[in-house]
Amino acid sequence: MTAPPDDIIIAAEDLWKIYQLGKQEVKALCGVSFAVKRNDFMAIMGPSGSGKSTLMNLIGCLDTPTKGKYYLSGRLVSEMSENELAFIRNQEIGFVFQVFNLLPRATTFHNVELPLIYKGASKKERFEKTLKALEMVEMDHRKDHRPSELSGGESQRVAIARALVNEPSLLLADEPTGNLDSQTGNEILNLFHKIHAQGNTIIIVTHDADIAQQAQRIIYIRDGKIEREERRGEHNDAF
Numbered sequence: 001m002t003a004p005p006d007d008i009i010i011a012a013e014d015l016w017k018i019y020q021l022g023k024q025e026v027k028a029l030c031g032v033s034f035a036v037k038r039n040d041f042m043a044i045m046g047p048s049g050s051g052k053s054t055l056m057n058l059i060g061c062l063d064t065p066t067k068g069k070y071y072l073s074g075r076l077v078s079e080m081s082e083n084e085l086a087f088i089r090n091q092e093i094g095f096v097f098q099v100f101n102l103l104p105r106a107t108t109f110h111n112v113e114l115p116l117i118y119k120g121a122s123k124k125e126r127f128e129k130t131l132k133a134l135e136m137v138e139m140d141h142r143k144d145h146r147p148s149e150l151s152g153g154e155s156q157r158v159a160i161a162r163a164l165v166n167e168p169s170l171l172l173a174d175e176p177t178g179n180l181d182s183q184t185g186n187e188i189l190n191l192f193h194k195i196h197a198q199g200n201t202i203i204i205v206t207h208d209a210d211i212a213q214q215a216q217r218i219i220y221i222r223d224g225k226i227e228r229e230e231r232r233g234e235h236n237d238a239f
Contacts, residue, residue: 003074009169009201010036010059015068015078017054017224028054029065030224036203038169041196043215044205051224053174056205060093060172061085073169090119094163094171098178100155102147108134109143112161119166133161136198137191153184160191164200171195173204177211189214 004011017029029051036042046052057063058070061077064085070078077088089095102111112133116126134140137157147155156176163171173192177185189211196202204215212218218230 003076004035004071006074007037008035008071009038009040009073010034011069011071012058013069015055015058015065015070017051017058017063018066027224029058031068032221032224032226034219034226034229036201038201039196039199040217041192041202041215042204042217042219043212044203044219044221045207045209045212046221046227047207050221052205052207052221054224055221056172056174056203059170059203060095061089090115090166092169094166094168096156096160096163096171096173096176098175100147100152100159100179102155102158104147107144107146108139108150108158111147111158112165115162115166129165129167130161133165134158136164136195137161151184152180153187156180156184156188157191160188160195164195169201171200171202173202175206175208176204177208185211 012035013033015029015032016027019026019028032055044052044055058065061072065078068078069076072088073092075088077085080088109130113126113130116129121129131140134143137160139154139157139161142150142154150158177188180188192202192204193214204211206212213232216232218232220227220229
């Protein structure tokens with residue numbers, strides 16, 4: 001497999017992940033292959049134990065495959081070192097998790113600013129990009145508040161702003177509405193549609209069919225393999 005064309009952000013070929021538990025081998029992924037174009041909105045869906053979390057960890061450069069090739073933005077990340085993977089995660093991927101992971105004593109602004117501090121950005125750049133990210137999720141008016149002063153939906157918006165502040169190539173969300181009530185969850189999904197419309201590539205990992213149906217494309221995974229794939233219209237109706 002040669003490096004994919006520029007319009008392909010993710011290219012995976014024959015990905016395997018095998019864990020050794022004593023004398024027993026556990027095959028979490030078994031020869032998974034797929035590609036994702038830039039500005040795709042994709043969902044990965046499957047029950048517990050299907051391999052979707054393992055696949056998410058590989059896509060997010062949090063782990064490496066036992067065998068197979070994985071390209072992200074034209075770079076072969078499946079053969080990178082831990083330090084190289086950490087750099088890719090910081091530069092290319094914005095993570096949104098079910099748990100918001102906000103620093104409790106830090107303001108909204110500082111929580112969003114943190115990735116830029118780790119990156120070594122100047123004070124001026126940090127201010128401009130942090131404010132831009134907060135405006136994108138409509139939380140700039142809450143920039144001086146701490147997490148204890150925010151609702152669950154507001155906290156997730158801050159977490160999404162933090163994921164976007166480095167202007168990543170890929171937004172990777174793991175059960176992003178799992179800790180929210182249905183109305184707030186719908187608001188967050190509408191926000192993902194807005195972010196996607198601005199040109200971002202989004203992958204949501206979920207076990208919830210209603211959430212998966214919001215994506216343009218769904219990959220169903222079971223027993224470590226892609227069971228089937230479903231493509232939907234280019235513009236889905238948000239909730």
